[in-house]
Amino acid sequence: MNRDQLRTALFDCLREVQTLCGKNAPELTMDTCPFYDLEEFDSLNAVETTELLSARLQKAIRCGKGEVNIFVAADGRTPLNLGQILDRLEALITKSNGE
Secondary structure: OOHHHHHHHHHHHHHHHHHHOOOOOOOOOOOOOHHHHOOOOOHHHHHHHHHHHHHHHOOOOOOOOOOOOOOEOOOOOOEOOHHHHHHHHHHHHHHHOOO
């Protein structure tokens, strides 16, 4: 799966979760920070989006306690923008493929 396909899947999953939660699903860019720019986006939405994305990609994306959370920096506190999230997701997918 290439970067454009990952980006499309990430953006689609974010829009779907926002819509299913009855929230606005604005235009997304690589500079969009879900925690700051999406209506009422919180850690539960991050988990829901990660699970949906994992199912779509048919890849396990772990983000439980002590595991990678693609929506925040390694410090566990700093929210990432979609470009940074995509970088992290791409690294996880590559790692899980053994590349």
